[in-house]
Amino acid sequence: MSRPICAQINLAALRHNLNQVRDLAPNSKIWAVIKANGYGHGVGRVANQLASADGFAVASVDEALILRQKGFIHRILLLEGVFSADEINLVEQHRLEMVVHSPHQVNWLLKADIQTPIKVWVKLDTGMHRLGFSPQDFEQIMIKLQSVQPRISLHVMSHFASASESAEFTAKQLAVFEQMTQNLDYPRSFANSAAVQHLTQAHFEWVRPGIMLYGAGILNKWQTQFRAVLTFRTKLISLKWIEPDEAVGYGQTWQAERRSLIGVAAAGYGDGYPRHAPSGTPVLVNGERAQIVGRVSMDMITIDLTDFADTVKIGDPVILWGDGLSVDEIADSAGTIGYELLCGITQRVPIVEVNSEVQ
Template identity: 40%
Template sequence: MRQASITIHKAALQHNLQRVKQLAPKAKTICMVKANAYGLGVENAIHALDQADAFGVACLQEALEIRATGNHKPITLIEGVFSETELLTAIKEKCECIIHHRQQLDWLLHHKTAYQNAGLKVWIKLNSGMNRLGFKVPEIINVIHQLKDENFHCVLAMHFANADVPEHPMNQQQIDQLLHVKAVCEPIEVSCCNSAAIYNYPELHFDYVRPGIMLYGASPFDDRSAKDLGLQTTMTFTAGVMAINRIKAGEKVGYGSRFIAEKDISIAVVSIGYGDGYPRAYQVPVFVAINGQRFAHAGRVSMDMMTIDITGYEDQIHPGTSVELWGEHISVDEVAAANGTIGYELLCRLTERPKRIIQD
């Protein structure tokens, strides 16, 4: 059997959730499980995150995947619904909606009675300068007043563009707008903190925090590791050695023949590639780990295989030897940085081909 697996550490997920609760003890925690729970698998994640106050997803389809497991915790659709029909389904499944444009507002008002009878809050998105979704000031104030006049339970929501860079001037501009809208619309619940903001802006935790990447044991910061943040690794991504080849000086390895051996070396072929979600386009040397020892890539990653230089360790590595791609010894953030991207992307790119294994 091809050895490519993702071991999900349930206890680490639970530890990371408790870390959120330590940092934001007065706020409710909406655990983001969108994009298949950042690659872990939504069913795996929600079982581990049973102490969450609610779950957050991008769309109704993701919410329905949660409901299909029999889980009845509150769910927030952070992009709202995409049609009036979706709104009716969201009401039936007791999913709370963000609204960020007028059409969604009209649908909500048209189905006011059903939405309110379901006991659902409505989240109103402030566009404070990120310019993706939301109502700008002063339009959002009018929307909130309109909804409050109709007896909706409202939550003011905002998303930081640069929460991971506390000195960025955009942060204060966004905060000023949020606090202005909050003051004008009091009383109102508020949510604005993602993982980075949970760390950097404790004074802005308000009523709900929305952790994502920190739950999955990766860092939202370029200059602070997950370990530095008190987080534990939730995923160990491994594959197996398929074959070992001796390569003479001057011989080439892999597509494009870019890797040329400078001396006689030993190459291990590993059963993993971009077809599994492992990145191909590394910009600086990338390493894997075998028994805690780091080994460098040798040649391009292909769809189903990669090659690594194991020279000097031939007596310790054999077909079937387990290779850690990221996990305890190699962080996903390190692999991401070497590929010019972020840990979020690598986790979300994981395909269904690697087997998921749950470890308590």
């Protein structure tokens, strides 16, 4: 019998969350972002459930080809563009769309022998300073690319740096984007998950929801609208009483202040649970909030169950995050983000699919 840990994926929740995005951005088309193996949920599984999206966005050609090999005929956008001139042939052959963010990519396009028009998304750097052309260079870049039309079909995009954190900086980015694109008659895309939720003026022709499709990164006003897709589950495998001042786990980082019932759950950093989650990080045991204590081990976490001593037993269910306990809360406690936790569940954890319709 295998360890009692699994990643339970609710397929219906994916479909539900996509519908919620449509409600929030009814006048925009949707790029469903499914890079990094569908944020750790399985790219084929996710694409099947998000098949009604207008297109899929991935990081690179290799991710796009997996979707083509699985039979998906959707529009597919390469968010990092191509990494060599040779990949432009694959873009054309497999009807992909590519972001162009750097001068060397422009040069590759200008020299490419393109027979079938390629949809190109020119990335404007509005202040994130990661990928994209500066406002000072953008106009000349557009002129160069316009010179090879109709071999390419132009679109424009940018990316928010702090859409859920800094209203002032977000407004500056949006102002730059609107100023630089106001006289261009090309489809535009700017809104990520945070902007989809609270910045309707940034929706434009296309929105690019990512983490929100998986039920994470949800702003407070929309918490009840979205559902967690992945629930990380395990069970209690041990119960033990310890006396006051006795310690638990490696390094003796937590000591009991009272006689305490310590439960052990089969989950650890070898499964993708964050090693740096501190004492006090919540879990759900039988649906009730409890707290982990001591250091996270490779295969186990320890939980203070003193307040539930009369009801808990070996084999009781433990939810590490997901249904009823947001991955964002666990990530915040561990000093990281929900994206990393969802992508970090390891291969030894079995996937269990459910299809529980959302009420």
